[in-house]
Amino acid sequence: MSERSHATAAVSNRNLYQRMAKDSKSLTPKALKQISRVSVRRTLEQAVAQSHEAAARAAEYDLLLNREGCRGFLEPESDLERHTSHVSQERLYESSSLYARRGRFRLDFEEVASTRSSQVLRKLARSAASNHVLQQRDGYRARYSASSRVLILAGRRNGHIAVLDWRRKRTMAPELFLDEPLRDVIMLHSDGLFATAQQRYVYIYDAVSGAQIHCLRNHGEPQSLGFLRYHLLLLSISATGVLRYSDISNGATVAESPTNLGTPTAMLTTSPYNGVTFTGHHNGTVQLWSPAMATEPLAQILAHPGSGGVSSIATDYAGHLLVTAGASSRHFAVWDMRNLFRPIHTYESRNGGNITSLDISQTGLLAIGHSTGGRVTIWKDFRLERHQSSRALPADARRSRCGRDACQFRRICAV
Known part of the structure; x- marks a missing residue:
């Protein structure tokens, strides 16, 4: 027999032994002793030992898998302790890993930034406070980039803009003071570009140098901005309720869709x-x-009649759920995108006034900002039945009316 035939036979025998080792019921120690051939018995004993060792390691590593219901949530120890709202961010910070601690920092524009922040962030806080940018409570809007590396802060009163590389705790560009109302800001397809909705038009800036690149004069009186990163479409809605799509690669207007309902009450x-x-x-x-159907909406939902309008809208990353909130109520509704005739569930949030903002993270958590009380509540399992829904940790936020955005790929929410 040739060497190749011997090698092929050895491989086939090894595979056979491994398959036999998986059947632990037949390969008991008593059954192994009955094998007369020594080489076969030793090979099977090694295969059985390796199989048992692999099963033990798999049981240990199973605790580290990121499965549903095992993502590090706070759970009460007893039925009497229903909520976890008493747990502060400081206690979470002390019990978190070093990797999780890097994403937490605080900018206190009214006094001085937290001592955990770097010198650059403290300098940014002092400069903003010296210019009296944060005189009103809902003064800033926060947005993360698609890569989650960049955080942009935009002041709505005087147009103060700061672009932060929050992982390195430094500013990417010189601060901008536009000296005019700034209604919205959004990062574009790369971390080097962002768009602003200013008093008259939409502008595009370089996030590295802070230089103005374009002025989109066809987007007049913008109230809110949106961006479709896979289509390179920048969209805005005006004070008259006209939704406009523009291709940022060539500046052409793709579609204009009049909503015929006046100034919107919720952000795009x-x-x-x-x-x-x-x-x-x-x-x-x-x-x-959709820009492919610009003359009329794809669908129209009467979500909150008689509640003073819609204050906020949020969708999940899978495209299955829609969450809406009324402007003058504490109720929010959860909708199935496959059936928009009636909501799945309607909840009432009793944690601090009317709902002003909604957002859904990649892990399926719902963040709700309230108008009074300075609270941001995090809801878990809101898509399930009403009695199964639970409220997780509310953040220690005293400015819940500010812009709020969830960071992708990290369990961080900027308030």
């Missing part, structure tokens, strides 16, 4: 799953728009 929301745009209006309706 785009689905990361299919790129559908959601607009909220004063009569409690939510419209679904």
Whole structure:
């Protein structure tokens, strides 16, 4: 027999022994002793030992898997302790890993930034406080980039803009003071570009140098911005309720969609799953728009009639759920995108006034900002039945009316 035949036979025998080793019931120590051939018995004993060792390691590593219901949530120890709202961010910070601690920092513009922040962030806080940018409570809007590396802060009153590389705790560009109202800001397809909705037009800036690159004059009186990163489409909705799509690669206007409902009451929301745009209006309706069908909305939902309009809209990353909140109520509704005739569930949040903002993270957590009380509550399992829904940790935020955005790939929420 040739060497190749011997090698092939050895491989086939080894595979046979491994398959036999998986059947632990037949390969008991008593059964192994009955094998007369010594080489076969030793090979099977080694295979059985390796199989048992692999099973033990798999049982140990199973605790580290990121499965549903095992993502590090706070759970009460007893039925009497229903909520975890008494746990502060400081206690979480002390019990978190070093990797999780890096994402937490605080900018106190009214006094001085937290001592955990770097010198650059403290300098940024002092400069903003000296210019009296944060005189009103809802003065800033926070947005993360698609890569989650860049955090942009935009002051709505005087147009103060700061672009932060929050992982390195440094500013990427010189601070901008536009000296005019700034209604919205959004990062574009790269970390080096961002767009602003200013008093008259939409502008595009370089995030590294802070230089103005473009002025989109066809986007007049913008109230809110959105961006479809896979289509390179920048969209805005005006004070008259006109939704406009522009291609940032060539500057052409792709579509203009009049909503015929006046000034929107909710910020623009785009689905990361299919790129559908959601607009909220004063009569409690939510419209679904696509640039491929610009003349009329894809669907229209009467979500919150008689509640003073829609205050906020959020969608999950899978494109299955839609969450809406009324402007003058504490209720929010959860909708199934496959059936928009009635909501799945309607909840009431009793943790601090009317709901002003909503956002859903990649892990399926719902963050709710409230108008009074300075609270941001985190809801878990809100898509399940009403009695199974639970409220997790509320953040120690005293400015919940500020912009709030969840960071992708990290369990961080900027308030």
